[in-house]
Amino acid sequence: MSESQPKSLPNALPTSLRLFLSEVSVLFRRWRTWAMLVALAAVPVLIGLAVRFSPKGPPTGRGPAFLDQVTHNGLFVGVIGLIVCMPLFLPLTVGVVAGDTIAGEASLGTLRYLLVAPAGRIRLLVIKYLATVVFCVAAALAVVLGGVLAGLALFPVGRATLLSGDTIGPGEAFGRLLLMGGFATVSLLGLAAIGLFASTMTTVPVGAMAATIVLAVVSQVLDALDQLDWLHPWLLSDHWLDLADLLRQPISWGSFGENALLQAAYVAFFGALAYGRFTTKDILA
Amino acid sequence: MTEELAVRTTGLTKRFGHQTAVDRLDLAVPRGAVFGFLGPNGSGKTTTIRMLLGLVSPTEGNAEVLGEGMPDRLASVLPRVGALVEGPAFYPFLSGEANLRRLDTADPKASASSQPGRVARALERVGLSHAAHKKVHAYSLGMKQRLGLAGALLAPRELLVLDEPTNGLDPQGTREVRSLIRSLADDGTTVFVSSHLLAEVEQICTHAAVLRAGRLVAQGPLDELRGAARHRIEVRTPDTGVAADVLRKLGLELEASAPGTLTAEADGAPPAEDIVAALVRAGARVRGFSAAAPSLEERFVELTGEGFDVAE
Known part of the structure; x- marks a missing residue:
């Protein structure tokens, strides 16, 4: 009930952490951010509704993998949601947020005021990236939660059959679903760094967003060409659909580790480019 | 040399490609001054301000702000500097208060516990307390301008850099900003105001510098600048021959001159009363006399040669 408690708490926080919280709060006070999260959550809901009310029932062996599993265990709606969103919808939303980081502030004109405050260029860049990571988590969670809620509402929640043929209970299935959400989040980290770099190159946020999203699509197109298989291990999106490895029994962690390493390399490379660009750039906007 | 300067630049130059925006600028802004930074649009005022604030790095030369080199000592200089650069800019989806809190949070030297008080005081100082919780997209241009000033006044500042601070304000708002600047100056804050509104500079500034196409054409205390301009003297007398000799x-x-009227100009004219006395002593019948001290505007046009036209 005391007024002073919540006020004295942030004082104890390091100033960078306070700026990070401010950044996250600005991100989530935008109508656009919530619209994207709701749209992401709607994907598994629509899939669930389509399966539930389709007269023929789900086909086996056609459509997205595991579609036939949905009727046995509603939590699979979330799995399908992640697999459907991974190639386009998730990169799209992350591209929008990451592309907006610096360029959006520049186009509003707030960038010059943040730097004069002085927020510090390196500090601002790191905080912008971390806030984008928060959005990646929120985006993956939106799909997972949309899937879980649709699944619980539309289907029974029984034992789920995994790729290996083993069955697991609803509790473990939920755990696996969260793990897959984590995998999706990690998969988006490299793209977020690319978006951050693109955002330091322009004062037109839409340009940075488009560049980031185009890169995500190009990466997947290249990944689909067998002639370029030597290139595949280096592609940003190479492991994006390895999500399903988390449904094996026992869990196959190999692709998770490789993906994390690949994404870390992208973060380091594009993070360095963004640093080089942003710390030497003349702020004219 | 020992005089304390709030801003000092030596040979400050900025080139964008082949275009020289600021050319070997040597500015000296004394502490405690209200310094008018004048020049037509496109003369390099904003680029200079951006260099002083570390937003743009100079191609050549040095800038010292509050005794420390910029942009190297940015982290220690900028918390002591409040700025309004090229118009206010805010997040339209946040309230005025939330915008100020974000700016305050970005300053690592500002403590969190005193933030609400600081924000409230800044809003009050510019007369925006009533609109604190309104989203900025609902603000008028004048309110945004005031909010921009509030942002510059969040912490006690040693130097305020204000780029066209009265833009978009109605006459009442302009008067308020002028008196705000005066009261800040009375507290010892150095105020660096860029403007193309000469009347404004003339009313509030103690010092001024005039920029033309990136070059400094004049700098100094306002009286000196004004005094350096040509005085204009007009004598109405039937004895034009005698009077002309005296004036020469x-x-x-x-x-x-028209019949019965003589006009003359001089760089440093003697006091008007001495001229009249000399005329009378020589026997000229003086029927009318005027000595026009030139306005800063005339001086400005003289210096820049182009008034308010955009420099190429």
């Missing part, structure tokens, strides 16, 4: 002896340059 006093070092004034005669201009073509």
Whole structure:
């Protein structure tokens, strides 16, 4: 009930952490951010509704993998949601947020005021990236939660059959679903760094967003060409659909580790480019 | 050399490609001054301000702000500097108060516990307390301008850099900003105001510098700047011949004159009363006399040669 408690708490926080919280709060006070999260959550809901009310029932062996599993265990709606969103919808939303980081502030004109405050260029860049990571988590969670809620509402929640043929209970299935959400989040980290770099190159946020999203699509197109298989291990999106490895029994962690390493390399490379660009750039906007 | 300067630049130059925006600028802004930074649009005022604030790095030369080099000592200089650069800019989806809190949070030297008080005081100082919780997209241009000033006043500042601070304000708002600047100056804050509104500079500034196409053409205390301009003297007398001799002896340059009227110009004219006395002593019947101290505007046009036209 005391007024002073919540006020004295942030004082104890390091100033960078306070700026990070401010950044996250600005991100989530935008109508656009919530619209994207709701749209992401709607994907598994629509899939669930389509399966539930389709007269023929789900086909086996056609459509997205595991579609036939949905009727046995509603939590699979979330799995399908992640697999459907991974190639386009998730990169799209992350591209929008990451592309907006610096360029959006520049186009509003707030960038010059943040730097004069002085927020510090390196500090601002790191905080912008971390806030984008928060959005990646929120985006993956939106799909997972949309899937879980649709699944619980539309289907029974029984034992789920995994790729290996083993069955697991609803509790473990939920755990696996969260793990897959984590995998999706990690998969988006490299793209977020690319978006951050693109955002330091322009004062037109839409340009940075488009560049980031185009890169995500190009990466997947290249990944689909067998002639370029030597290139595949280096592609940003190479492991994006390895999500399903988390449904094996026992869990196959190999692709998770490789993906994390690949994404870390992208973060380091594009993070360095963004640093080089942003710390030497003349702020004219 | 020992005089304390709030801003000092030596040979400050910025080139964008082949275009030289600021050319070997040597500015000296004394502490405690209200310094008017004048120049037509496109003369390099904003680029200079951006260099002083570390947003743009100079191609050549040095800038010292509050005794420390910029942009190297940015982290220690900028918390002591409040700025309004090229118009206010805010997140339109946040309230005025939330915008100020974000700016305050970005300053690592500002403590969190005193933030609400600081924000409230800044809003009050610019007369925006009533609109604190309104989203900025609902603000008028004048309110945004005031909010921008509030942002510059969040912490006690040693130097305020204000780029066109009265833009978009109605006459009442302009008067308020002027008195705000005066009261800040009375507290010892150095104020660096860029403006193309000469009347404004003339009213509030103690010092001024005039920029033309990236170059400094004049700098100094306002009185000195004004005094350096040519004075204009007009004498109405039937004895034009006698009067013309007197004026010439006093070092004034005669201009073509109408019958019964003499006009003359001089760089540093003697006091008006001395001229009149000399005329009367010589026996000229003086029927009318005027000595026009030039306005800063005339001086400005003289210096920049182009008034308010955009420099190429």
